[in-house]
Amino acid sequence: MPAVQETIDRVRSIDLDQYKYGFETTIEMEKSEKGISEDVIRFISAKKDEPEWMLAWRLDAYKRWQTMKEPEWARVSYDKVDYKDIYYYAAPKRPAAMSLDEIDPEILKTYEKLGIPLREVEVLEGIAPERRVAVDAVFDSVSVATTFKAELSKAGVIFMPISEAIREYPDLVKKYLGSVVPVTDNFFATLNSAVFSDGSFVYIPPGVRCPMELSTYFRINERDTGQFERTLIIADKGSYVSYLEGCTAPKRDDNQLHAAVVELVALDDAEIKYSTVQNWYPGDNEGRGGIYNFVTKRGDCRGVNSKISWTQVETGSAITWKYPSCILRGDNSRGEFYSIAVSNGMQQVDSGTKMIHLGKNTTSRIISKGISAGRSQNTYRGLVSAHRKATGARNFTNCDSLLIGDQCGAHTVPYIESKNSSAQFEHEATTSKISEDQMFYCQSRGLSNEEATALIVNGFVRDVLQQLPMEFAVEAQKLISISLEGSVG
Amino acid sequence: MAEITPLRSPAETGLAKLFEATKMRYPTGVSIAREEAFRYFEAVGLPTRRVEAFKYTDLRSAFRDAAAPAEMPSAETAQAALSGAKGFAGLEALRLDFVNGHLITGSSDLGRAPEGVTITPLTEALSQGHALLDRLTPVRQASENPIYQLNTAFLADGALIHVAAGAKVEGPIHLRFVGAGGEAFSTATRVLVVLEEGAEATILETHEGPDGVAYQPNDAVDVVVGDHAVFRHARLNAEGRETVALSTLSARLGVEAAIETVNVVVGGVLSRHQVYLNFAGADAKAIVNGATMLNGSQLADTTFLADHAATGGVSRELFKTVVDGSATGVFQGKIIVQQAAQQTDGKMMSACLILSEDGQMMNKPELEIFADDVACGHGATCGALDEDLLFYLMQRGLPKAQAESLLVQAFLGEAIEAVSHEGAREALVGTIEAWLKARG
Numbered sequence: 001m002p003a004v005q006e007t008i009d010r011v012r013s014i015d016l017d018q019y020k021y022g023f024e025t026t027i028e029m030e031k032s033e034k035g036i037s038e039d040v041i042r043f044i045s046a047k048k049d050e051p052e053w054m055l056a057w058r059l060d061a062y063k064r065w066q067t068m069k070e071p072e073w074a075r076v077s078y079d080k081v082d083y084k085d086i087y088y089y090a091a092p093k094r095p096a097a098m099s100l101d102e103i104d105p106e107i108l109k110t111y112e113k114l115g116i117p118l119r120e121v122e123v124l125e126g127i128a129p130e131r132r133v134a135v136d137a138v139f140d141s142v143s144v145a146t147t148f149k150a151e152l153s154k155a156g157v158i159f160m161p162i163s164e165a166i167r168e169y170p171d172l173v174k175k176y177l178g179s180v181v182p183v184t185d186n187f188f189a190t191l192n193s194a195v196f197s198d199g200s201f202v203y204i205p206p207g208v209r210c211p212m213e214l215s216t217y218f219r220i221n222e223r224d225t226g227q228f229e230r231t232l233i234i235a236d237k238g239s240y241v242s243y244l245e246g247c248t249a250p251k252r253d254d255n256q257l258h259a260a261v262v263e264l265v266a267l268d269d270a271e272i273k274y275s276t277v278q279n280w281y282p283g284d285n286e287g288r289g290g291i292y293n294f295v296t297k298r299g300d301c302r303g304v305n306s307k308i309s310w311t312q313v314e315t316g317s318a319i320t321w322k323y324p325s326c327i328l329r330g331d332n333s334r335g336e337f338y339s340i341a342v343s344n345g346m347q348q349v350d351s352g353t354k355m356i357h358l359g360k361n362t363t364s365r366i367i368s369k370g371i372s373a374g375r376s377q378n379t380y381r382g383l384v385s386a387h388r389k390a391t392g393a394r395n396f397t398n399c400d401s402l403l404i405g406d407q408c409g410a411h412t413v414p415y416i417e418s419k420n421s422s423a424q425f426e427h428e429a430t431t432s433k434i435s436e437d438q439m440f441y442c443q444s445r446g447l448s449n450e451e452a453t454a455l456i457v458n459g460f461v462r463d464v465l466q467q468l469p470m471e472f473a474v475e476a477q478k479l480i481s482i483s484l485e486g487s488v489g
Numbered sequence: 490m491a492e493i494t495p496l497r498s499p500a501e502t503g504l505a506k507l508f509e510a511t512k513m514r515y516p517t518g519v520s521i522a523r524e525e526a527f528r529y530f531e532a533v534g535l536p537t538r539r540v541e542a543f544k545y546t547d548l549r550s551a552f553r554d555a556a557a558p559a560e561m562p563s564a565e566t567a568q569a570a571l572s573g574a575k576g577f578a579g580l581e582a583l584r585l586d587f588v589n590g591h592l593i594t595g596s597s598d599l600g601r602a603p604e605g606v607t608i609t610p611l612t613e614a615l616s617q618g619h620a621l622l623d624r625l626t627p628v629r630q631a632s633e634n635p636i637y638q639l640n641t642a643f644l645a646d647g648a649l650i651h652v653a654a655g656a657k658v659e660g661p662i663h664l665r666f667v668g669a670g671g672e673a674f675s676t677a678t679r680v681l682v683v684l685e686e687g688a689e690a691t692i693l694e695t696h697e698g699p700d701g702v703a704y705q706p707n708d709a710v711d712v713v714v715g716d717h718a719v720f721r722h723a724r725l726n727a728e729g730r731e732t733v734a735l736s737t738l739s740a741r742l743g744v745e746a747a748i749e750t751v752n753v754v755v756g757g758v759l760s761r762h763q764v765y766l767n768f769a770g771a772d773a774k775a776i777v778n779g780a781t782m783l784n785g786s787q788l789a790d791t792t793f794l795a796d797h798a799a800t801g802g803v804s805r806e807l808f809k810t811v812v813d814g815s816a817t818g819v820f821q822g823k824i825i826v827q828q829a830a831q832q833t834d835g836k837m838m839s840a841c842l843i844l845s846e847d848g849q850m851m852n853k854p855e856l857e858i859f860a861d862d863v864a865c866g867h868g869a870t871c872g873a874l875d876e877d878l879l880f881y882l883m884q885r886g887l888p889k890a891q892a893e894s895l896l897v898q899a900f901l902g903e904a905i906e907a908v909s910h911e912g913a914r915e916a917l918v919g920t921i922e923a924w925l926k927a928r929g
Contacts, residue, residue: 073541388847403861406828415544416852416869421843424872431858431865 022251025110025221032089044089048163061183061193068187074350075379078319081257088195090222091142136216141197155211158203162230165201180263180300188259189296192228199229204239215244226257235270242273249281253289260295268303275468277476280316287346290318297324301333309336311467313476325354328362335364338464343376352382357393367463368399372408379411386423393423401431501534503555526641533635545819545851546790551733551759556705559589559674567593570669576695576725580912582663590676591646605656611647625681625711628765630794631739640709643677654685661691668698675705684718691910694724703731716743723913728756737763744770751908753917754781754789761790768802779808780904782924783816790819797830806837809904812848823855831860837867894925
């Protein structure tokens, strides 16, 4: 069925300039010298007041990185980053703030504009107490504020910028950092290991259910800088945590690099729920500017009965290269991946997941919904594999793509590798436009074309939206409708 | 400046030597194409796992060395080999016999072609510069493939089959490929089929050979299916147990053309069958099925690509794989829908049964879609026999082995149902039964 003319016209007329987080904050910044070198790494390490072992770790990664090549297998094409021409460290000049009052008011205003509450009081006034969210706000290369730290520490939960954790909990960091995503994992992860600046560190002690949602809000502000965040979440035996991540950046004509590494470790009976709403600046309609989002995210279900669940709503970034994965090591462990990837304009998305079944009776579920519009390219790339010992492994994969307009592309590249006869894998993928039958059904009940389209698209992504925590689900729904404004009514 | 020579495997070096030694021996008229093909192959070499299209089938390690191209066998050898050939043996058909990759004109039914059908030995067609050859430009994706390029470079023999416009050929044409001899050898054959507008024909292919010999066949069939023409094709790979068998079927489909092709695999230590379909005309239809039975340390790779370039194409693919022993099944399928190919309807399914502890299955079903008004889907499943079904059958008094056989037969049978020719279909069902019987 051809899309209703109205829809097509509206999609075409979508102006990506409606990106509403594209403003810039003008404050005095302190930067490392341009480019990457041992000196720059020493500078970053010194800025963070890091112990010697951390610096050695970084330098080692840097050495490795110099021998590596940028991966080219993804279905994206872009002007390569000039790694000598970006700043690897940029932080607001004011000394580290001890309380909110000391934070540069410009930064506070920035977060206000972004709708991120940094003041605990406001949070309490605004939202019912059971829906409180602790926020770690990362501005370019540093964390500027972390809320509810005190209350969390009462429950034994450690939630702080990773640079602080390296100083305060070196043993924990040493034990887990790089244990899920090894330093040598891939080009971008290795680069991140060498120059990572900030990110969040979370440790949930045994048997603790984290009393509130934790979240990190990433903001790229400074021109010509790359953001290299590093997040490490450890859920000890029998604990539970739900973690949210959001990101935005100003509108600029040149591309900026975001190369993050996220590592999750779930021990026996622990559960981690990781949700992302990614809304980096996608570039303008002609493909100028936008963030290169080259991210390595991986969770390790290390203990028995552990569970890691990734939920992502991807609407931003010029180029996305991102595969949140689960290593299902512990017996009976479970991995989940729910994804909505919306691309419009000239965006290119190559995203998916890996479910690596190593333990017995491990299960995984992949639900991926891709929506392409404009002249964008949207690729799902995924791997499901069962190793010899993964007796009784089960996977269900469903990846659907929806095309809006005839200038875009939707692609599916799944790899399904079974080395165990008792593993049961099911994979299904469809690509279509909104079905005529569904449209007819809705319209015959009195809905207009636009209303019907909106209803069907909402239904299309519902499986994934349901997985998001309430705060994010609302934001995600809004984002999707903005990204596809016109086509979803 | 120092020249950089890439490291060559013994097989690659061997192939280069063989090419130089034999390139003048074969049919003239294609020396340039042959040379170009080999240069192309030389530049990329035997693909390893690092090459995406060969991720699960490492040809570099499969070819420890390159066997010399087989000579034309003696009449007695050929006769002996052909008399032992079992594939579609009892079937009434027009036969073209190939022994060790050479067309045996003496035993082939070259003179018996029905009205509307012209069969020319490829060597003859090439040396005459047959007018039809110009129409056989290969499908792009095939010409970018090292296996197909090797076939062109070493091309020794084959046939050119032409079916005139509107001719509906009743009986099947059976291409019988038989390997013979005690020493390793290689073959490279090409069969070109042109179906003019509205023509219909059925082509059967069987590939057999001795078990103890590591021979290396590389067979290609290129088909032009004209507007409104119908091409039916069934193929049986019953090669020897040591064989590394490579094959390609490429077809260009005209307006409202139809193709039906079913490939059944039981032979070869390593086999790779590639199917490239180009939907050049609007509203073309394709049914592409496969049934693969593996045991021991066999590896069978089915690589399929449908390139929809015109509107309204319909493709249905069903690939069934049964893996026993420590064998490995590989399926790589890709449906490309170009921007112009609106209203394409493509469905691709790969299902696998693993019967043993150590069996493996690798599935890679891809979609690459640039048009919005399409309905495309793929599915892939992999697992063991359903315990409930087994229980049901055993409860009704069937011994376990028999119950398993019944289920496997039903599983594979679905892929073979698409064979329109009744005799061929029954013979292929017989192949499945024989495989299950041997399993015990």
